[in-house]
Amino acid sequence: MEEARECLREGVLNHLNVLETEALVLSRQQKLCLQQQSRVDDLRITVEKLRAHRDQLKARAKTTMSLQQLKAETDQRNEERYEDDNSEEGCSRTGQSLLSLLMVRRTRVKDLLQAHHLIGGYDVTETRRGKGVSISIATAFEGLYLETYCLELDLSRAVRICRHNIPPFIPLEKLAQVHLQTDLIGFLSTLSSHLNAFAGRRQQICLIQEVLQDSVEVMESNMLFNSVVLMCTDSGESRKAMLFTLVYSDLSRYLPTKVTIDSEDKVLPSTPQWKKSQSLLLWTPAHAAFQALKMEGQIA
Template identity: 75%
Template structure:
């Protein structure tokens, strides 16, 4: 025998089916309500976990703030509360430990501020919870901002480079060996000179290709842009082609250390006009010098 037996009305089978349908509908509604309640419980459980996490964070902040206030009071009072024999009168061992940690933190921040000014105003950011600093070196040419390079320094024991995005053709290892440990300011200054010189040489080639397109052609350049070969055409009866090779042996400069002039006319490089043009290329950025030659009507 089934419990809760439903008595079938005498009207017939159809009435009995109607009753079963109503019971099924009630059961479905109860199941849906149960699912909704379970979903609501799950949502509330997640909310409770988030609130607990926020509570723990707030407790940690309050505790840290109170500790710093207490330590500040100790600093303001000075070390006179502890006698010369080292016996503690008002300073507990835990408080002394916190005081040492705070002083270390103050020293660290002081060094960061000093580094920002001493190393030329580079942006300095603390990393890895005080175990390192990230130095950003911006490059520019003729007032135009170009790329920014970064290197992370580990300062836990000896200063060493952890990560960086310095181009591989920059002599970084040589600069590190020269003065990273002995003179950080000089190291960053020299590295900045190399990066800005590289950016300047590359920007000159870009400007030649953009501004002097159709007049001057860049025939050759390498990744470091310390050798650049350009070809131009001398204005005159023969329209002779002139090849200018710019060599940058000093990688900390954006001006060439040597300029070689070549042409089919063997006498052209030694002519007074091209001797003067050679000096101009040595003393002026390449795109500016070539633009000046074009404006003077010396090249096409």
């Protein structure tokens, strides 16, 4: 009897050891999978930032080429007019022609300054007899230029912001504390990223309301557009309402960091089709993602 109990005890212990070993192996595998998934997410974010930067460069290059072409055509027409004036009117109109030429050159300088602004420079104007500067920052999304924001810096002592029209929900004071005194270009670049990301998030919602108003409804959104709730209808037989919550934890990005899908049908959001849609919203602007779902017939 004692031998049977001893054998049973050893068998139980061996079985527990096997279970413990399997649990340890499973835990390591899960940890490895999480690390790999985190690495994949980081790479996807990097790719998304590079793509956004590429699109901005393309838009700026296209705008610059258009301005240069327009400027060249204008210069050619003015030079031809100048030559015609000299040949037809003679020397009596030399003064007027020279004045016209100076006006053309002035216009050319203004065009170059505008081109500099469009390709990512900042319009800077001296104020208060050189003791301050006024800086303009333009915002754009998908090649469309939107609002321009301004701030005035006092340079008399330590650099400080005296006036601005930056929206109150942009962390201007925090950015100034980190960058303003030591890295003005870094401060302007970071501030521009926040403003452009805000403009991009807001523009996506505007496009949804304009283009997809019959299919997608904006249920909730705040002033910063970093938390948005959208609703649409599944086009399947169930015709269930689908609720999308887009959260933008990184305020310098116009793409969400988290997307959740809810429905009356608890199984529907976990289907492969809607899982793919959830992933699409993480790497594609909301209006473009929902437009793709509409074209594919996934939403009504």
